[in-house]
Amino acid sequence: xxxxxxxxxxxxxxxxHVLDATLWxxxxxxxxxxxxxxxxxxxxxxxxxxVAAADxxxxxxxxxxxxxxxLDHQQLEHITRHIEWHAPLHRPALVQGYVAGxxxxxxxxxxxxxxxxxxxxxxxxxxxxx
Numbered sequence: 001x002x003x004x005x006x007x008x009x010x011x012x013x014x015x016x017h018v019l020d021a022t023l024w025x026x027x028x029x030x031x032x033x034x035x036x037x038x039x040x041x042x043x044x045x046x047x048x049x050x051v052a053a054a055d056x057x058x059x060x061x062x063x064x065x066x067x068x069x070x071l072d073h074q075q076l077e078h079i080t081r082h083i084e085w086h087a088p089l090h091r092p093a094l095v096q097g098y099v100a101g102x103x104x105x106x107x108x109x110x111x112x113x114x115x116x117x118x119x120x121x122x123x124x125x126x127x128x129x130x
Contacts (some may be wrong), residue, residue, distance in 0.1 A: 002075065003069055004116075004125070007039075007063075007064075008042065009028070009039060009043050009063050010063055011038070012059070013037050013058060014055040015055045015057075021054070024040060028040050028042050028047060029107060033092050033096075035071040048060045048123065065118055066118060067119050067122045069114070070112050070113070070126055071112060071113045078129070079106070079115055082099050085097050087106070091108045091109055092107065093108045095108065099125060099126035100125065101124075101128060102125040102128060104116065114120060
C-alpha cells in the first residue's frame with residue numbers, strides 16, 4: 001500500500017537561464033515545475049546559493065506543501081492505470097496531470113519514480129488509487 005509523506009526541500013523561482021545552469025548535489029531531486037520554477041527535494045537554501053548570486057530577483061524558500069512516495073516499477077504500473085495520458089519514454093522526465101482525477105506529478109527515472117501532489121489532495125489521491 002502506498003503512503004504519501006511530506007516532501008521537504010526548497011522552492012526556487014528564478015530566471016530560466018539561471019535555473020538551466022544550476023548544478024544540484026546528487027542527493028537532490030530538482031523537479032522543473034515551470035520554466036522559472038524548481039522544487040528541489042532534500043535541498044537547502046545553501047544548495048541554491050549560486051542561484052541567488054546569479055539572479056538577485058530570485059525567490060528561494062523552504063517548501064513543505066507537497067507529499068509523495070517513491071514507486072517501484074510495479075507500483076508505477078498500478079498508478080498509470082489511473083491516468084489518461086501517456087508517460088514519456090525519455091527519462092528522467094516530470095509529467096503533470098490528473099491521476100485518478102486528482103492534480104498530481106510523477107517524476108520518472110529509469111530506476112524508480114516519484115508520485116507527488118499538493119498536500120491538501122493527498123487523502124483524495126490515496127483513496128482513488130487504492
